[in-house]
Amino acid sequence: MEEIIIIPAIFIGLPWIILHYITKWKTSATITTDDEALLEELYSLAKRLDDRMDTVERLVASDNPEFRPARLVHDSEQDNQQLRELEQLMAEKKGASK
Structure with a gap:
């Protein structure tokens, strides 16, 4: 049994x-296409916020010579290289999906 x-x-x-x-x-x-779209949107938002932060720091520095930016390294080439590589990968992915 x-x-x-x-x-x-x-x-x-x-x-x-x-x-x-x-x-x-x-x-x-x-990763789903919705997740991919969300990541791309978040990346573009982060990039826009970074540009705005640069602008605000430049404006405050021009008004106040004693101002020191909160960031450790402003507009670092190493960071910019990583961003360029990421943008290139995103462009290749868009080109491959079309």
Whole structure:
């Protein structure tokens, strides 16, 4: 009697559970187009805010010579290089998707 329950559990239940979680794992590992659009929007927002911060710091520095910007390194070439690489990747991705 116990064999009637154990055999189907091994040959049907166990593979079903394994395959179920494999498909869950594969679907959750990818980024959706909505997530991609949100990331692109957040990146452009962050870039605009960075430009605004630069402008505000320049205006305050022109009015007050004792002002020191809060950022450690203003307009760092290393940061700009990383941003250019990211923009290039985004442009390539847009070109490939069209």
